[in-house]
Amino acid sequence: MATSSDISHRPSWRNGGVVSRLACATVQPLLSRVVRRIAARHTSLFARLGPHQGTDYLIDPVELPFALHLRPDPKNLLFRAVPRDAMPRGGAVIRGRFLLLLELIDSEEDGDAAFFSRDLEVTGDTEAVVRLRNALDDMDGSIADETAEMFGPPGRAVLARLRRSYGNS
């Protein structure tokens, strides 16, 4: 698990620059496809978000070279990779290791417990974070598995490898 010191001291190439922008451009088509699919299959999610459908969420997987910007407006859904030196201000920020964030989305881990252990950081609009957490927690199934499934056997293989690598770290 990440500690707060892991979160604070990451190499500069993860915060912006050419590597970060190239990574963003590479993953963006996948993100757009994934978020449209998830939104279409889990429409009840938006009701629980209530007034925070227009909130900007910054999801910051600490070991990746970019952050994720989510604005869960069903009429104008936004989910994009952003270099950390170009993150929008305001809204809510959720920070932790990538697999932990995935496990929180899938309710494989408990968000409060991750917060107590300091593996999860939350700043900005706390109510927005609570609403997103509760909305995601009411979803059945696994977002990670659904996403992997979209890309067939290669997708499943990548997810399995990802889980193994974190399990061994």
Add this chain to the structure above:
Amino acid sequence: MSLAELICPAGTPAALRTAVDAGADAVYCGFQDATNARNFPGLNFTPEELAEAVVYAHAKGTKVLLALNTYPPAGKVDLWRQAADTGARIGVDAFIVADMGVAEYIARTHPGVRLHLSVQAAASSPEAIRYYCEHFGVKRIVLPRILTIPEIRAIRKEIPCEIETFIFGNHGLMVEGRCSLTNYLTGQSTNMDGVCSPASDVEYTRHADGSMSSQLAGFTIDCFGPEEKAGYPTICKGRYTAPHRSEGYYAFEEPVSLNLSRLLPELIDAGVHAFKIEGRQRSKSYVRGVVSAFRRAVDDIREGRPADIADLIALTEGQKQTQGAFETKKWR
């Protein structure tokens, strides 16, 4: 021996199904409004969701208890009455109430549905409990977390209803139903609006040294060192400085959770009928882990085997646990 029913939390329909599948004897939940004491953003049930949840639970032999355990402000009692009417129409198995007016309305209008007295009523004496039983037909009392097991045993002998005690989760020590700490800082009432430390008033700040402070309505509740475990931003678990304690100290209670897994046999022997797990605001992961652990433990005890107590420390607040007053009044 009492039945030792397992009463489990559900903040969403998915959490309810998780609790049922993990072995809950009963699940408690609330509507998306001020009628219950976990009126948190994005949490709880619409009437349609609750109706579906009741069908799901009943098909698996699990009861559904509806929490209407806040106090209606003057002139606003209709919301509580409508919630009771909706719950009765849906077919919930019991209402958990705190306010006498709500209790009287249900007793008169829906006499076929059981009434449980919420911990929010703070009834801790035989006299108070008997009053609710005699006047409103209360069938079960949820006791405050401030009594020792010998005290629970003594109360049980003097009351005509079942006893439910918390066995895991939040270790709140304010006199429940009377606490105004959140109201003092935020203007919102735990007891009438159903929110303790409303998320809209909570802010976390990360500092350059890796420490993290939590604020409620602009007041700092705690500041956790870089490697220190954190707790909820509730005033009763805040760490404060004072002229004689400049280093900061927990004035009321530290971030810690109740865990009575090792006291279950004694509680059953004392006459406790039902064990309550706190945590409607927690995730399905929490519900799955805690409910299944206590299901195994209770089944072991019923079968006369040593209880299999799972390690639940990772799910506790501040990653610390206590048996609190159930073990001794001197836990602090």
